[in-house]
Amino acid sequence: xxxxxxxxxxDDHHHEGGHAHGSFSTYMLGFVLSVVLxxxxxxxxMSGALPSKQITALVIMAFAVVQIxxxxxxxxxxxxxxxxxxxxxxxxxxxxxxxxxxSGSLWVMSHLNSNMMPMHQMSGMK
Amino acid sequence: MTVAVNPSQTGEPVFYxxxxxxxxxxxxxxxxxxxxxxxxxxIFAILFATFGVLGxxxxxxxxPKDLFDLNLVAVNTSMLLLSSITYGxxxxxxxxxxxxxxxxxxxxxxxxxxxxxxxELTEFAHMIHEGATPQRSxxxxxxxxxxxxxxxxVSCGLIxxxxxxxxxxxxxxxxANRRRLMCLxxxxxxxxxxxxxxxxxxxxxxxxx
Numbered sequence: 410x411x412x413x414x415x416x417x418x419x420d421d422h423h424h425e426g427g428h429a430h431g432s433f434s435t436y437m438l439g440f441v442l443s444v445v446l447x448x449x450x451x452x453x454x455m456s457g458a459l460p461s462k463q464i465t466a467l468v469i470m471a472f473a474v475v476q477i478x479x480x481x482x483x484x485x486x487x488x489x490x491x492x493x494x495x496x497x498x499x500x501x502x503x504x505x506x507x508x509x510x511x512s513g514s515l516w517v518m519s520h521l522n523s524n525m526m527p528m529h530q531m532s533g534m535k
Numbered sequence: 536m537t538v539a540v541n542p543s544q545t546g547e548p549v550f551y552x553x554x555x556x557x558x559x560x561x562x563x564x565x566x567x568x569x570x571x572x573x574x575x576x577x578i579f580a581i582l583f584a585t586f587g588v589l590g591x592x593x594x595x596x597x598x599p600k601d602l603f604d605l606n607l608v609a610v611n612t613s614m615l616l617l618s619s620i621t622y623g624x625x626x627x628x629x630x631x632x633x634x635x636x637x638x639x640x641x642x643x644x645x646x647x648x649x650x651x652x653x654x655e656l657t658e659f660a661h662m663i664h665e666g667a668t669p670q671r672s673x674x675x676x677x678x679x680x681x682x683x684x685x686x687x688x689v690s691c692g693l694i695x696x697x698x699x700x701x702x703x704x705x706x707x708x709x710x711a712n713r714r715r716l717m718c719l720x721x722x723x724x725x726x727x728x729x730x731x732x733x734x735x736x737x738x739x740x741x742x743x744x
Contacts, residue, residue, distance in 0.1 A: 514584035
Protein backbone atom coordinates (compact mmCIF):
# COMPACT_ATOMS: atom_id res chain seq x y z
CA UNK A 410 0.00 0.00 0.00
CA UNK A 411 3.00 2.30 -0.35
CA UNK A 412 2.23 3.61 -3.81
CA UNK A 413 -0.67 5.53 -5.26
CA UNK A 414 -1.61 2.81 -7.72
CA UNK A 415 -1.79 0.26 -4.96
CA UNK A 416 -4.00 2.43 -2.83
CA UNK A 417 -6.54 3.16 -5.57
CA UNK A 418 -6.53 -0.49 -6.56
CA UNK A 419 -7.35 -1.59 -3.05
CA ASP A 420 -10.11 0.99 -2.97
CA ASP A 421 -11.74 -0.51 -6.05
CA HIS A 422 -11.91 -3.85 -4.35
CA HIS A 423 -13.11 -3.00 -0.92
CA HIS A 424 -15.56 -0.17 -1.21
CA GLU A 425 -17.38 -0.25 -4.53
CA GLY A 426 -17.91 -3.99 -4.51
CA GLY A 427 -19.52 -4.29 -1.10
CA HIS A 428 -22.84 -5.88 -0.28
CA ALA A 429 -25.89 -3.68 -0.75
CA HIS A 430 -28.17 -2.87 2.18
CA GLY A 431 -31.86 -2.13 2.33
CA SER A 432 -33.79 0.56 4.13
CA PHE A 433 -37.04 0.42 6.11
CA SER A 434 -39.07 1.62 3.12
CA THR A 435 -37.59 -0.91 0.66
CA TYR A 436 -38.14 -3.78 3.12
CA MET A 437 -41.75 -2.70 3.70
CA LEU A 438 -42.37 -2.25 -0.02
CA GLY A 439 -40.95 -5.72 -0.67
CA PHE A 440 -43.08 -7.21 2.11
CA VAL A 441 -46.34 -5.60 0.91
CA LEU A 442 -45.61 -6.68 -2.68
CA SER A 443 -44.85 -10.26 -1.64
CA VAL A 444 -48.02 -10.48 0.51
CA VAL A 445 -50.12 -9.32 -2.45
CA LEU A 446 -48.28 -11.63 -4.86
CA UNK A 447 -48.86 -14.57 -2.47
CA UNK A 448 -52.48 -13.81 -1.64
CA UNK A 449 -53.69 -13.53 -5.24
CA UNK A 450 -52.53 -17.00 -6.41
CA UNK A 451 -53.93 -18.65 -3.26
CA UNK A 452 -57.25 -16.86 -3.80
CA UNK A 453 -57.33 -17.84 -7.49
CA UNK A 454 -56.85 -21.53 -6.71
CA MET A 455 -59.08 -21.70 -3.62
CA SER A 456 -62.01 -19.84 -5.15
CA GLY A 457 -61.63 -21.10 -8.72
CA ALA A 458 -62.24 -17.59 -9.98
CA LEU A 459 -60.80 -18.22 -13.43
CA PRO A 460 -62.83 -20.37 -15.84
CA SER A 461 -60.12 -22.82 -16.92
CA LYS A 462 -57.48 -24.66 -14.90
CA GLN A 463 -54.83 -24.05 -17.54
CA ILE A 464 -55.24 -20.27 -17.40
CA THR A 465 -55.13 -20.40 -13.59
CA ALA A 466 -51.91 -22.47 -13.73
CA LEU A 467 -50.23 -20.02 -16.10
CA VAL A 468 -51.32 -17.00 -14.03
CA ILE A 469 -50.05 -18.41 -10.70
CA MET A 470 -46.73 -19.39 -12.32
CA ALA A 471 -46.39 -15.83 -13.61
CA PHE A 472 -47.11 -14.54 -10.08
CA ALA A 473 -44.40 -16.85 -8.69
CA VAL A 474 -41.81 -15.52 -11.15
CA VAL A 475 -42.69 -11.90 -10.30
CA GLN A 476 -42.55 -12.66 -6.56
CA ILE A 477 -39.13 -14.31 -6.89
CA UNK A 478 -37.84 -11.18 -8.66
CA UNK A 479 -39.36 -8.98 -5.91
CA UNK A 480 -37.63 -11.05 -3.20
CA UNK A 481 -34.34 -10.93 -5.10
CA UNK A 482 -34.45 -7.13 -5.33
CA UNK A 483 -35.98 -6.09 -1.99
CA UNK A 484 -34.78 -8.83 0.40
CA UNK A 485 -31.60 -10.22 -1.18
CA UNK A 486 -30.62 -6.75 -2.50
CA UNK A 487 -29.53 -8.06 -5.87
CA UNK A 488 -28.21 -5.49 -8.29
CA UNK A 489 -25.67 -5.39 -11.09
CA UNK A 490 -23.03 -3.53 -9.06
CA UNK A 491 -22.74 -5.52 -5.81
CA UNK A 492 -19.50 -7.55 -5.60
CA UNK A 493 -18.37 -5.82 -8.80
CA UNK A 494 -21.10 -7.65 -10.70
CA UNK A 495 -19.90 -11.14 -9.78
CA UNK A 496 -22.97 -12.06 -7.75
CA UNK A 497 -25.12 -11.17 -10.76
CA UNK A 498 -22.88 -13.31 -13.00
CA UNK A 499 -23.24 -16.26 -10.59
CA UNK A 500 -27.01 -15.72 -10.52
CA UNK A 501 -27.31 -15.63 -14.32
CA UNK A 502 -25.21 -18.80 -14.60
CA UNK A 503 -27.41 -20.52 -12.00
CA UNK A 504 -30.61 -19.44 -13.75
CA UNK A 505 -29.27 -20.90 -17.03
CA UNK A 506 -28.42 -24.19 -15.28
CA UNK A 507 -31.81 -24.32 -13.53
CA UNK A 508 -33.70 -23.67 -16.77
CA UNK A 509 -31.73 -26.38 -18.60
CA UNK A 510 -32.18 -28.91 -15.77
CA UNK A 511 -35.91 -28.22 -15.31
CA SER A 512 -37.03 -27.87 -18.92
CA GLY A 513 -34.72 -30.68 -20.07
CA SER A 514 -35.95 -33.15 -17.45
CA LEU A 515 -39.61 -32.36 -17.97
CA TRP A 516 -39.33 -32.44 -21.77
CA VAL A 517 -37.32 -35.66 -22.03
CA MET A 518 -39.33 -37.50 -19.39
CA SER A 519 -42.70 -36.53 -20.85
CA HIS A 520 -41.56 -37.86 -24.24
CA LEU A 521 -40.34 -41.07 -22.65
CA ASN A 522 -43.67 -41.35 -20.88
CA SER A 523 -45.74 -40.96 -24.04
CA ASN A 524 -43.51 -43.41 -25.96
CA MET A 525 -43.81 -46.13 -23.32
CA MET A 526 -45.93 -49.08 -24.31
CA PRO A 527 -49.14 -49.05 -22.26
CA MET A 528 -49.32 -51.59 -19.45
CA HIS A 529 -52.26 -53.59 -20.86
CA GLN A 530 -50.44 -54.13 -24.18
CA MET A 531 -47.30 -55.27 -22.40
CA SER A 532 -49.15 -57.94 -20.39
CA GLY A 533 -50.72 -59.22 -23.63
CA MET A 534 -47.30 -59.85 -25.17
CA LYS A 535 -46.31 -62.73 -22.93
CA MET B 536 8.80 -12.60 -3.52
CA THR B 537 7.54 -13.31 -7.02
CA VAL B 538 9.66 -11.79 -9.72
CA ALA B 539 7.37 -10.33 -12.33
CA VAL B 540 8.53 -9.41 -15.76
CA ASN B 541 8.28 -5.67 -16.14
CA PRO B 542 5.84 -5.11 -19.00
CA SER B 543 7.51 -1.89 -20.07
CA GLN B 544 10.82 -3.67 -20.69
CA THR B 545 9.65 -6.63 -22.75
CA GLY B 546 6.40 -5.21 -24.11
CA GLU B 547 4.53 -8.36 -23.11
CA PRO B 548 1.36 -8.01 -21.03
CA VAL B 549 1.30 -9.48 -17.52
CA PHE B 550 -1.94 -11.21 -16.57
CA TYR B 551 -1.36 -11.70 -12.86
CA UNK B 552 -0.51 -9.62 -9.85
CA UNK B 553 3.10 -10.02 -8.89
CA UNK B 554 2.20 -9.34 -5.30
CA UNK B 555 -1.28 -9.88 -3.93
CA UNK B 556 -2.24 -6.85 -1.89
CA UNK B 557 -3.56 -7.58 1.59
CA UNK B 558 -7.30 -8.00 2.11
CA UNK B 559 -9.20 -7.39 5.34
CA UNK B 560 -10.68 -10.49 6.97
CA UNK B 561 -13.93 -11.60 5.40
CA UNK B 562 -13.81 -9.24 2.42
CA UNK B 563 -14.89 -12.01 0.04
CA UNK B 564 -17.32 -13.78 2.39
CA UNK B 565 -20.54 -12.40 0.94
CA UNK B 566 -19.61 -13.38 -2.62
CA UNK B 567 -18.47 -16.82 -1.49
CA UNK B 568 -21.68 -17.30 0.47
CA UNK B 569 -23.71 -16.17 -2.52
CA UNK B 570 -21.99 -18.82 -4.67
CA UNK B 571 -22.84 -21.42 -1.99
CA UNK B 572 -26.48 -20.32 -2.17
CA UNK B 573 -26.42 -20.68 -5.95
CA UNK B 574 -25.12 -24.25 -5.62
CA UNK B 575 -27.88 -24.90 -3.08
CA UNK B 576 -30.28 -23.51 -5.66
CA UNK B 577 -29.12 -26.23 -8.08
CA ILE B 578 -29.96 -28.91 -5.49
CA PHE B 579 -33.47 -27.52 -5.21
CA ALA B 580 -33.73 -27.25 -9.02
CA ILE B 581 -33.02 -30.97 -9.34
CA LEU B 582 -35.54 -31.80 -6.60
CA PHE B 583 -38.13 -29.61 -8.36
CA ALA B 584 -37.35 -31.38 -11.66
CA THR B 585 -37.80 -34.76 -9.93
CA PHE B 586 -41.10 -33.62 -8.48
CA GLY B 587 -42.15 -32.27 -11.88
CA VAL B 588 -41.48 -35.65 -13.51
CA LEU B 589 -42.92 -37.87 -10.75
CA GLY B 590 -45.60 -35.53 -9.36
CA UNK B 591 -48.40 -37.19 -11.31
CA UNK B 592 -47.55 -40.81 -10.46
CA UNK B 593 -49.95 -41.59 -7.61
CA UNK B 594 -49.76 -45.41 -7.93
CA UNK B 595 -53.51 -45.47 -7.19
CA UNK B 596 -52.70 -43.73 -3.90
CA UNK B 597 -53.82 -40.34 -2.60
CA UNK B 598 -53.54 -37.33 -4.95
CA PRO B 599 -52.61 -33.77 -3.87
CA LYS B 600 -56.31 -32.86 -3.83
CA ASP B 601 -56.97 -35.45 -1.12
CA LEU B 602 -53.95 -34.52 0.98
CA PHE B 603 -53.24 -30.80 0.88
CA ASP B 604 -55.08 -28.29 3.02
CA LEU B 605 -54.48 -24.94 1.30
CA ASN B 606 -55.59 -22.95 4.37
CA LEU B 607 -52.75 -24.55 6.34
CA VAL B 608 -50.28 -23.89 3.51
CA ALA B 609 -51.40 -20.24 3.40
CA VAL B 610 -50.78 -19.90 7.16
CA ASN B 611 -47.39 -21.58 6.74
CA THR B 612 -46.45 -19.27 3.88
CA SER B 613 -47.40 -16.22 5.93
CA MET B 614 -45.16 -17.46 8.78
CA LEU B 615 -42.18 -17.57 6.42
CA LEU B 616 -43.05 -14.20 4.85
CA LEU B 617 -43.36 -12.57 8.29
CA SER B 618 -40.04 -14.09 9.37
CA SER B 619 -38.46 -12.56 6.27
CA ILE B 620 -39.60 -9.04 7.12
CA THR B 621 -38.66 -9.41 10.81
CA TYR B 622 -35.17 -10.55 9.76
CA GLY B 623 -35.06 -7.44 7.57
CA UNK B 624 -35.85 -5.34 10.67
CA UNK B 625 -33.08 -7.17 12.55
CA UNK B 626 -30.63 -6.18 9.81
CA UNK B 627 -31.82 -2.55 9.91
CA UNK B 628 -31.43 -2.32 13.69
CA UNK B 629 -28.03 -4.03 13.37
CA UNK B 630 -26.92 -1.25 11.01
CA UNK B 631 -27.99 1.26 13.68
CA UNK B 632 -25.90 -0.61 16.26
CA UNK B 633 -28.84 -1.40 18.54
CA UNK B 634 -27.88 -4.71 20.12
CA UNK B 635 -30.98 -5.31 22.23
CA UNK B 636 -33.43 -4.49 19.44
CA UNK B 637 -31.50 -6.66 16.99
CA UNK B 638 -31.76 -9.56 19.43
CA UNK B 639 -35.52 -9.02 19.83
CA UNK B 640 -36.08 -9.04 16.06
CA UNK B 641 -33.87 -12.12 15.68
CA UNK B 642 -35.89 -13.87 18.41
CA UNK B 643 -39.18 -12.98 16.67
CA UNK B 644 -37.75 -14.29 13.39
CA UNK B 645 -36.80 -17.51 15.15
CA UNK B 646 -40.32 -17.91 16.56
CA UNK B 647 -41.88 -17.48 13.12
CA UNK B 648 -39.40 -20.00 11.72
CA UNK B 649 -40.25 -22.40 14.54
CA UNK B 650 -43.97 -21.96 13.82
CA UNK B 651 -43.29 -22.75 10.16
CA UNK B 652 -41.41 -25.96 11.02
CA UNK B 653 -44.08 -26.90 13.58
CA UNK B 654 -46.92 -26.50 11.07
CA GLU B 655 -44.98 -28.43 8.43
CA LEU B 656 -44.23 -31.31 10.79
CA THR B 657 -47.91 -31.40 11.85
CA GLU B 658 -48.86 -31.64 8.18
CA PHE B 659 -46.33 -34.43 7.58
CA ALA B 660 -47.53 -36.34 10.66
CA HIS B 661 -51.14 -36.00 9.50
CA MET B 662 -50.25 -37.29 6.02
CA ILE B 663 -48.26 -40.23 7.36
CA HIS B 664 -51.11 -41.04 9.76
CA GLU B 665 -53.46 -41.28 6.77
CA GLY B 666 -51.09 -43.72 5.07
CA ALA B 667 -49.56 -41.14 2.70
CA THR B 668 -45.99 -42.12 3.56
CA PRO B 669 -42.95 -41.46 1.32
CA GLN B 670 -43.05 -45.15 0.31
CA ARG B 671 -46.67 -44.96 -0.92
CA SER B 672 -46.08 -43.53 -4.41
CA UNK B 673 -43.51 -41.75 -6.57
CA UNK B 674 -45.47 -38.53 -6.06
CA UNK B 675 -45.18 -38.82 -2.27
CA UNK B 676 -41.46 -39.76 -2.41
CA UNK B 677 -40.75 -36.67 -4.50
CA UNK B 678 -42.99 -34.52 -2.29
CA UNK B 679 -41.35 -35.52 0.99
CA UNK B 680 -37.85 -35.17 -0.49
CA UNK B 681 -38.46 -31.67 -1.86
CA UNK B 682 -40.48 -30.20 1.00
CA UNK B 683 -38.42 -32.11 3.59
CA UNK B 684 -35.15 -30.73 2.19
CA UNK B 685 -36.55 -27.21 2.44
CA UNK B 686 -37.72 -27.88 5.99
CA UNK B 687 -34.28 -29.23 6.87
CA UNK B 688 -32.71 -26.04 5.54
CA VAL B 689 -35.05 -23.91 7.67
CA SER B 690 -34.21 -26.06 10.72
CA CYS B 691 -30.48 -25.53 10.10
CA GLY B 692 -31.19 -21.82 9.70
CA LEU B 693 -32.88 -21.85 13.13
CA ILE B 694 -29.87 -23.52 14.76
CA UNK B 695 -27.64 -20.95 13.07
CA UNK B 696 -29.93 -18.14 14.27
CA UNK B 697 -29.73 -19.26 17.90
CA UNK B 698 -25.94 -19.63 17.58
CA UNK B 699 -25.64 -16.07 16.29
CA UNK B 700 -27.92 -14.73 19.03
CA UNK B 701 -25.55 -16.25 21.60
CA UNK B 702 -22.58 -14.77 19.70
CA UNK B 703 -24.15 -11.30 19.64
CA UNK B 704 -25.01 -11.61 23.34
CA UNK B 705 -21.41 -12.52 24.18
CA UNK B 706 -19.40 -10.31 21.84
CA UNK B 707 -21.85 -7.64 20.69
CA UNK B 708 -22.27 -6.42 17.13
CA UNK B 709 -18.62 -6.75 16.18
CA UNK B 710 -17.53 -6.82 12.55
CA ALA B 711 -17.41 -10.65 12.42
CA ASN B 712 -20.92 -10.98 13.87
CA ARG B 713 -22.29 -8.43 11.41
CA ARG B 714 -20.82 -10.47 8.58
CA ARG B 715 -22.34 -13.67 9.97
CA LEU B 716 -25.75 -12.04 10.42
CA MET B 717 -25.58 -10.82 6.82
CA CYS B 718 -24.82 -14.36 5.59
CA LEU B 719 -27.76 -15.77 7.58
CA UNK B 720 -29.97 -13.01 6.17
CA UNK B 721 -29.07 -14.12 2.64
CA UNK B 722 -29.71 -17.77 3.63
CA UNK B 723 -33.07 -16.95 5.21
CA UNK B 724 -34.34 -14.86 2.30
CA UNK B 725 -33.07 -17.49 -0.13
CA UNK B 726 -35.16 -20.16 1.64
CA UNK B 727 -38.15 -17.85 1.28
CA UNK B 728 -37.51 -17.68 -2.47
CA UNK B 729 -37.38 -21.49 -2.62
CA UNK B 730 -40.67 -21.64 -0.68
CA UNK B 731 -42.34 -19.49 -3.37
CA UNK B 732 -41.49 -22.29 -5.80
CA UNK B 733 -42.76 -24.94 -3.36
CA UNK B 734 -46.15 -23.40 -2.63
CA UNK B 735 -46.72 -22.57 -6.29
CA UNK B 736 -45.55 -25.76 -7.99
CA UNK B 737 -46.21 -28.36 -5.31
CA UNK B 738 -49.28 -27.14 -3.44
CA UNK B 739 -51.22 -24.77 -5.72
CA UNK B 740 -50.53 -26.58 -9.01
CA UNK B 741 -50.98 -29.93 -7.20
CA UNK B 742 -54.47 -29.03 -6.02
CA UNK B 743 -55.27 -27.63 -9.45
CA UNK B 744 -54.20 -30.82 -11.24
